[in-house]
Amino acid sequence: MINKLKMLNSSRALSLVAVGSIPILFFGIFYLYPLAGIFIRSFFHDEHGFNLYNLFKIFQSPRILGVIWFTIWQAVLSTILTLIVALPCSYVMGQFDFRFKRLIMTLATIPFVLPTVVVAASFQVISYSIEDAILLLSDGSLISLFKSNNPILMVLFAHIFYNFSVVLRITSSFFSSIGKETTEAAQMLGADSLQIFFKVTLPLLKPAIFASAMLVFIFCFSSFGVILILGGASISTIEVEIYRQAAHLFNLPVASSLSIFQIVFTFIMLFIYSNLQKKRAIFTPESEKFSLKKPSSISHKILIFFCSLFIVCLCGIPMVALLIKSISYKGSISLIFYQQLFLNSSGSIFYVSPVTAISNSLTFAFITLLMSLFVAVSAASLIKDRGKLFEPIFMLPLSTSAVTLGFGIIITLDKPPLNLRTSTLLIPIVHTLVASPFVIRAILPALRSIPQNLKEAASMLGASPFKVWLYVEMPIIARALSIGAIFAFTVSIGEFGASLFAARPEFTTMPVTIYKFLGQPGVMNYGQAMAMSSILMLVTASGFLFIERIRQFGHEGF
Amino acid sequence: MRLKQLYFICFMALTLTISLPFSFTTPATLNAAQDEKDEENQITVMTHDSFSVSKDVVAKFERENGAKIVFLKSGDAGEALNKAILTKNNPIADIFYGVDNTFLSRAIKADIFIAYDCPMLKYIDDALKLDGSNRLFPVDFGDVCLNFDKKWFKDKNLSPPTMVEDLIKPEYKGLLVVENPATSSPGLAFLLTTISRFGEDSAFDFWQKLKNNNVLITNGWQEAYWGKFSAASKGDRPIVVSYASSPAAEVHFAEDKSIDAPTAAITNNGSAFRQIEFVGILKGSKKVELAQKLIDFFLSKSFQEDIPLQMFVFPSNKEALLPEVFKKNAVITKEPASLPYNQITEKREAWIEKWSEVMLN
Numbered sequence: 001m002i003n004k005l006k007m008l009n010s011s012r013a014l015s016l017v018a019v020g021s022i023p024i025l026f027f028g029i030f031y032l033y034p035l036a037g038i039f040i041r042s043f044f045h046d047e048h049g050f051n052l053y054n055l056f057k058i059f060q061s062p063r064i065l066g067v068i069w070f071t072i073w074q075a076v077l078s079t080i081l082t083l084i085v086a087l088p089c090s091y092v093m094g095q096f097d098f099r100f101k102r103l104i105m106t107l108a109t110i111p112f113v114l115p116t117v118v119v120a121a122s123f124q125v126i127s128y129s130i131e132d133a134i135l136l137l138s139d140g141s142l143i144s145l146f147k148s149n150n151p152i153l154m155v156l157f158a159h160i161f162y163n164f165s166v167v168l169r170i171t172s173s174f175f176s177s178i179g180k181e182t183t184e185a186a187q188m189l190g191a192d193s194l195q196i197f198f199k200v201t202l203p204l205l206k207p208a209i210f211a212s213a214m215l216v217f218i219f220c221f222s223s224f225g226v227i228l229i230l231g232g233a234s235i236s237t238i239e240v241e242i243y244r245q246a247a248h249l250f251n252l253p254v255a256s257s258l259s260i261f262q263i264v265f266t267f268i269m270l271f272i273y274s275n276l277q278k279k280r281a282i283f284t285p286e287s288e289k290f291s292l293k294k295p296s297s298i299s300h301k302i303l304i305f306f307c308s309l310f311i312v313c314l315c316g317i318p319m320v321a322l323l324i325k326s327i328s329y330k331g332s333i334s335l336i337f338y339q340q341l342f343l344n345s346s347g348s349i350f351y352v353s354p355v356t357a358i359s360n361s362l363t364f365a366f367i368t369l370l371m372s373l374f375v376a377v378s379a380a381s382l383i384k385d386r387g388k389l390f391e392p393i394f395m396l397p398l399s400t401s402a403v404t405l406g407f408g409i410i411i412t413l414d415k416p417p418l419n420l421r422t423s424t425l426l427i428p429i430v431h432t433l434v435a436s437p438f439v440i441r442a443i444l445p446a447l448r449s450i451p452q453n454l455k456e457a458a459s460m461l462g463a464s465p466f467k468v469w470l471y472v473e474m475p476i477i478a479r480a481l482s483i484g485a486i487f488a489f490t491v492s493i494g495e496f497g498a499s500l501f502a503a504r505p506e507f508t509t510m511p512v513t514i515y516k517f518l519g520q521p522g523v524m525n526y527g528q529a530m531a532m533s534s535i536l537m538l539v540t541a542s543g544f545l546f547i548e549r550i551r552q553f554g555h556e557g558f
Numbered sequence: 559m560r561l562k563q564l565y566f567i568c569f570m571a572l573t574l575t576i577s578l579p580f581s582f583t584t585p586a587t588l589n590a591a592q593d594e595k596d597e598e599n600q601i602t603v604m605t606h607d608s609f610s611v612s613k614d615v616v617a618k619f620e621r622e623n624g625a626k627i628v629f630l631k632s633g634d635a636g637e638a639l640n641k642a643i644l645t646k647n648n649p650i651a652d653i654f655y656g657v658d659n660t661f662l663s664r665a666i667k668a669d670i671f672i673a674y675d676c677p678m679l680k681y682i683d684d685a686l687k688l689d690g691s692n693r694l695f696p697v698d699f700g701d702v703c704l705n706f707d708k709k710w711f712k713d714k715n716l717s718p719p720t721m722v723e724d725l726i727k728p729e730y731k732g733l734l735v736v737e738n739p740a741t742s743s744p745g746l747a748f749l750l751t752t753i754s755r756f757g758e759d760s761a762f763d764f765w766q767k768l769k770n771n772n773v774l775i776t777n778g779w780q781e782a783y784w785g786k787f788s789a790a791s792k793g794d795r796p797i798v799v800s801y802a803s804s805p806a807a808e809v810h811f812a813e814d815k816s817i818d819a820p821t822a823a824i825t826n827n828g829s830a831f832r833q834i835e836f837v838g839i840l841k842g843s844k845k846v847e848l849a850q851k852l853i854d855f856f857l858s859k860s861f862q863e864d865i866p867l868q869m870f871v872f873p874s875n876k877e878a879l880l881p882e883v884f885k886k887n888a889v890i891t892k893e894p895a896s897l898p899y900n901q902i903t904e905k906r907e908a909w910i911e912k913w914s915e916v917m918l919n
Contacts, residue, residue: 041644063914119781124785124792157707229785233738233775234918244740247637249907250664329813336813347612348868349629403637410641414648421650422602503631517607518780520870521804522811526784542806 015465016385020283021244023379023436030429031397034408035259041411042256058257061390064241068261071237074152075220078159081356084158086167087209092307093168094175097292098302100308106544107166108311110319110488113540114493116225116510117518118533120157122318123230125325154230159220164314166219167212169483174208174445175201176292177479207347207445214273215398218266222399224347225496238262242401252407254386256327259404266399270392319537326530329523337527341507341535347365350516352508354532358539361493365543368431368492369485375432376439376484385445388439394440397433398510405430424507431492438491447473493540510536559877599625601848604651604840606638607631610868611861619855625848635743636661642840652843652851654658657694657836663903667693671838674850678857681875686834688899694836697856700871701802701891702747703830704734705821706871719797721827722755730774735786735795740910741777747831747919748799749913750902754895758905765916772914775917783816789821789882803832803870806888810867815883825891835871 043055093105111119116557124503164545178201200440224239236244238258246255295301329336344351383391397405409430413420420426450473458468494512508516510532517529607745609631616627630651632638639661642654646668658667671693679687679695704725706718719725725734737745741764751766752761765892774795776782783800786793800808805819823830837856839849855861862878872880872890880888 012718117784120785121791175688229781230740230775231777232739233777240741247640248740250636250640250643251907291884344613346867347614348610348612349613349616350610391562406633407641407644410650411644414645421645438909505629505631518784520811521783521790521800521806524811526790526812 010422015381019378020382020390021387023375023382024390026375027394027397027433028545030409031400031433034405034412035263035400036408037253037412038404038408039256039260041253055253055257055260056188057256058261064258066238067238067241070235071221071239074155074159074196074237075217075223078163078220079155079213079217080165081156082160082163083209085215086164087171089307089311090168090172090175092303092442094172095293096304098295098304100267102545102548104308104311105169106541107319108168108315109159109490109544110537110540111315112165112490113511113536114319114322114489114533115494115496115514116158118227118322118514118529119161119318120229121159121325121530122321123154124322126317150233151230151235153416154233155223155226157430158226158230159216159223159270161314162226163216163219166215166487167209169486170212170215170442170445171205171208173483177446177449178204186335200240207448211441211445214270214395215438216261218395218437219397221266221400224402242437243403246401246403246407254399255404259401262399262401263396266396267392270395274388276389281391293437296389297474322530322537323534326534331528337524337531340524340528341531348543350505350508352506352513354513354535356536357508357510357513357532360507361511361536361539362543364427364507364509365489365492367428368435369547371428372435372439372488373431373485375483376436376443376488377481378437380440380443380447380485384446395437398437405433412461422504425502427503428505431495432488434495435488435491439481442484442487443477443480446477452530482547482550486544489543489547490540510539571887573584599623599848600628601625601653601845601852602628602630602631602651603653603655604632604638604642606635607633608635608869609655612864612868615690615861615864618860619821619852623848623851625852627852628635639665643670646670646758646841648696649840649842650699651840652845653674653837654840655835655837655856657695657838658724658743659688659834659899660743660750660902662688662694662836662899664838665838666691667903669889672841672843672846674839676850676853676857678854680874681877682857683874683876686874689836694838695853695857696834696874697837698865698869698871699831699832699834700895701823701825701830702744702751702799703802703891704800704824705787705789705800705804706824707787707796708820708822710788710818718822718824720824722752722764722829723827725773725797726764726771728770728771730797732774733795734768734771735774735776735782735793736768736795736799737779737782738775738777739913742779743833744779744801746797746906746910747833749909750829750897751829751895753909754831754897759893759910762912762916765913767905768918773917801870803866803872803884803888805883806866807870808884809887819887823889825889825894828893828895830891830894831890832896833871834874 041391089108093101095425104229133191182204183196183200186200191199200533205536222239223237224243227235227237227240228243238261242255242258242262245251245258295304310405326337327333327335339356344353383394410421413426420429455472458472459465463471494511495508495509503512514529514536517532518526519525564603586709595633599641609629620626631640635656639654639657649670654671666689675690675692676695679692682696686699688694688696696776703730704719704722708718711718712864719730724730725835734741736748739749752764754765756760758863774786779800781796782795783804784791787798787800788794788796800823802823802825803824805821808821809815809817809819811865832885837853839846839853843849857875859875862873862875863881865873865878866881866884866888872888
């Protein structure tokens with residue numbers, strides 16, 4: 001008996017090494033190596049050799065200290081606000097099953113892919129409409145509140161808009177997997193519903209809340225487009241400052257110092273976080289089929305109604321504003337912008353038809369999806385056992401400046417066997433780096449909730465580690481995995497990575513096309529950008545529905 | 559249970575087959591890009607995101623020279639040049655298109671281009687030739703200047719400004735939107751306009767007055783034009799910093815191309831800054847001969863006449879004819895504002911820093 005357990009342990013260790021080497025190699029080659037390359041180049045390039053002073057010089061500039069401070073507090077505030085807005089919704093979404101639920105969840109996730117310029121345009125339309133409405137209702141004193149003149153308010157709102165679905169998806173899926181058993185037991189023992197919520201539900205939910213909060217924090221911490229476009233010139237984050245220093249001033253030492261600060265700061269945060277998470281709730285997750293209930297009472301229905309209404313207002317209205325803009329021309333409804341998309345009126349060699357742009361985007365998105373699931377599942381198995389160090393490392397790409405990584409790639413991956421600088425492969429590879437943290441975050445809470453004895457029981461019954469993984473772990477994390485898949489897909493399809501590396505224009509994606517249209521004046525350009533954005537939303541939504549269908553198939557009988 | 563097993567096995571198998579080649583491909587596949595680059599008659603042009611050219615024009619060169627041109631877009635003008643400098647020892651491309659005069663001395667100092675005695679130079683406007691060592695050839699230029707919303711001023715019965723100095727007058731209070739010179743190239747060009755016009759010291763006094771006159775600042779051209787400019791958005795700013803060719807683009811990208819331009823450019827009295835773009839052969843290119851032919855082609859009439867409607871800038875070749883929409887709606891500035899390019903590179907950071915101090919605090 002003991003011998004058998006020992007044998008099991010050693011074969012487990014062996015498979016852990018095999019599985020663990022996949023994400024380590026991937027992150028090592030495509031993330032750590034390029035970064036190391038650019039850092040070494042930045043600090044050792046000049047004749048004076050390495051100088052520690054260079055590294056800390058940034059902390060002497062009051063302006064940069066201001067930027068660092070702003071970056072941190074706006075990220076904290078954005079995260080808290082997003083949690084406040086999203087958690088009540090995920091409580092409702094995780095508890096009930098109702099008509100249109102999937103549609104509403106899809107709606108909530110689309111903002112994630114929309115380019116910031118486009119979102120800014122639709123915010124503007126809305127804020128002017130609100131203004132008009134208020135003008136009709138009151139004397140206009142409220143206007144000052146709504147006017148987009150306060151850049152910090154706009155940034156916070158945009159961060160909520162973009163990250164709402166991260167919290168919603170991750171926590172509601174986890175919430176529904178907690179099942180009813182525990183809460184029912186508490187109820188039997190005489191706990192009232194408030195007690196149940198604070199003593200049972202909330203502690204069980206904590207890992208998912210923290211996981212999503214961490215993602216949102218890192219996202220806002222390294223916010224770029226939102227700050228640059230909605231924030232105006234007076235505010236700046238570390239990420240924006242790095243872009244400025246690297247791309248415009250070509251001041252690599254300062255850019256690298258800031259990147260290092262960004263990375264170290266995130267690493268420390270994540271390290272503390274993963275150590276705080278030692279005590280974990282262990283329970284057997286339940287299938288959504290049993291845990292979700294149909295709304296039975298009027299109060300449930302009212303709850304669902306207001307929750308859905310809120311999500312529709314928050315995420316739906318900006319999208320509808322975009323759609324309307326894409327089909328209105330000179331005051332009437334017209335499809336002229338969509339027709340124009342199919343014409344190469346300038347005869348440019350870089351013209352791609354919307355069909356090609358869609359298929360390029362989808363190809364990259366699905367390759368990213370598969371690669372990041374593969375990398376993330378193996379990374380999660382590694383983190384689960386050797387969490388302390390690896391957990392933060394795999395999260396770092398999310399908070400690494402794109403310009404720095406782009407420069408790193410161009411100077412390091414330049415020799416055979418890895419001459420990837422101008423290769424199209426780089427697009428899904430970089431997307432995978434950014435998408436994997438989402439997938440890892442999505443599946444870790446579920447993976448960790450699996451009781452060890454369940455797996456041991458399977459092993460004792462003769463299942464190989466692979467079989468344990470396939471038949472015990474995978475089914476349990478399947479739902480979380482599908483959430484991860486959706487995020488991987490979303491990250492890839494919305495990513496505007498043309499400038500990240502030397503891009504081949506023939507592989508233009510949808511977001512790049514949108515930016516291209518907005519690069520020159522003219523009504524037709526603007527209209528086509530809106531039309532392309534609407535197509536992007538539509539394609540994204542269909543992608544979600546497709547992924548969720550596959551997932552349903554996988555759930556059969558579970 | 560069976561279905562589920564099947565699904566997982568299929569799914570993981572699919573994942574493996576598709577992702578494995580990407581993670582651990584044999585050198586042969588990964589070298590595809592390299593092989594492609596080394597193909598006999600293929601020439602690679604590295605450029606910025608705004609570059610464009612007609613299909614026919616490219617086809618003409620390819621046909622005449624039995625060559626194939628590959629374009630690499632590497633970010634905005636600054637980013638693309640930095641990438642070219644970073645890859646100096648192992649260049650990605652044979653030619654770099656799009657060093658502008660604000661970056662010129664960085665490019666020359668980095669020593670990434672080789673000299674070429676280009677026969678086409680005689681057709682190029684002498685005022686544009688800034689590099690005496692024949693490494694960087696002026697290929698196009700654009701004038702950054704103020705644009706205004708014609709209808710807005712007509713409706714308000716106000717006469718539009720005629721030069722930069724007008725902007726601090728009380729009647730233009732709250733009407734102007736400009737771009738941040740730290741993050742935008744037209745923004746930088748406009749800052750340079752004011753420095754060229756008022757001198758280094760008075761320029762920032764002027765900016766202080768602009769600030770008092772309620773100027774709006776965005777980080778990029780897109781936010782300014784598509785977000786705040788009253789002629790192109792729901793914004794309430796009728797004056798914007800854009801290009802002298804923008805009115806022509808407004809007409810060209812309208813459904814009815816016979817309309818009057820809704821906007822106009824202000825280029826007189828030294829209120830436009832000329833951005834000149836250069837093209838050159840990268841050091842380390844293995845196809846110098848073909849690269850030289852392509853440089854000649856970039857400066858030839860067929861490419862030069864294609865420039866205006868593709869990139870909305872002006873050709874540098876004196877013999878190139880402008881398209882009708884340019885003749886009608888775009889103006890070539892007679893006396894552009896100018897600053898020595900080495901002074902720009904030398905002081906750029908300090909000027910931006912000072913500007914930020916005045917405007918953003």
